[in-house]
Amino acid sequence: MSTSFQNKVAFVTGAAGGIGFATAQAFAEAGAAVAIAGDNENNAKAAADALIKAGHRALGLRCDVADEASVAAAIDATVAAFGRLDFAYNNAGIHAPSVETADAMAEDFDRVIAVNLRGVWACMKYELRQMRKQGSGVIVNCSSQSGLAGIAGLAAYTASKHGVIGLTKAAALEYARRGIRINVICPGTVHTPMVDKAMADHPARMQAVIDDIPLGRMGTPEEIASAVLWLCSPGAGFMIGQIVAPDGGYTAR
Numbered sequence: 001m002s003t004s005f006q007n008k009v010a011f012v013t014g015a016a017g018g019i020g021f022a023t024a025q026a027f028a029e030a031g032a033a034v035a036i037a038g039d040n041e042n043n044a045k046a047a048a049d050a051l052i053k054a055g056h057r058a059l060g061l062r063c064d065v066a067d068e069a070s071v072a073a074a075i076d077a078t079v080a081a082f083g084r085l086d087f088a089y090n091n092a093g094i095h096a097p098s099v100e101t102a103d104a105m106a107e108d109f110d111r112v113i114a115v116n117l118r119g120v121w122a123c124m125k126y127e128l129r130q131m132r133k134q135g136s137g138v139i140v141n142c143s144s145q146s147g148l149a150g151i152a153g154l155a156a157y158t159a160s161k162h163g164v165i166g167l168t169k170a171a172a173l174e175y176a177r178r179g180i181r182i183n184v185i186c187p188g189t190v191h192t193p194m195v196d197k198a199m200a201d202h203p204a205r206m207q208a209v210i211d212d213i214p215l216g217r218m219g220t221p222e223e224i225a226s227a228v229l230w231l232c233s234p235g236a237g238f239m240i241g242q243i244v245a246p247d248g249g250y251t252a253r
Helices: 018-029 041-053 068-082 106-134 155-175 193-201 203-211 221-232
Strands: 009-013 033-038 058-062 087-090 137-142 180-185
Touching (some): 009 068, 018 033, 018 087, 041 058, 137 155, 137 221, 155 180, 193 203
Parallel strands (some): 009 033, 033 058, 087 137
């Protein structure tokens, strides 16, 4: 990315590691001040400290996206520290156990929806309140290739990620003429700690997923980060409510 984000402010959830940290780092390297939000405050602050030591402006914040009050407090802290909010990448998400729908637990379903879907809604709610005041801003929500295709054994996760796409499209239409752009990214299988855990828990299933990627490999967090930054850049100024799917070709079939 050659676009400069000097004097801009970005807020990234699930940013202590994986795709979230890679995106926060990319924003910082492009000149933006970055609020790194995570459900573990120590990890979020450690990630922010790493960026600060590299000469960037960063802030580590606890943010449980399933808790609306926690989200509101994180956005308030971001604006208090940096004065505004230009970009938000709503990246935080969790997996549910891989299980047939008939054997699934209601508490697992509720938790996945609370984080992956209601969490995106809560983040947008408070991000949009600030951006609406400014009359400008860009939001990128994180869905998944599972938001575009059914994945057997992952009904709750698949439902949550389909929901993120619908939520994004509706909000994008609300704010299209108000200086705020909202789009959604649908990453494929990316080499992150969450995928490492899935590989450890379900090695045969995950290997089959990787083998099914047309490109023949997993993606990298940096590849997803570059797509997010492009969506936030002026070069994507005509993108409203659109789906970008960096998935190695998985949903091209």
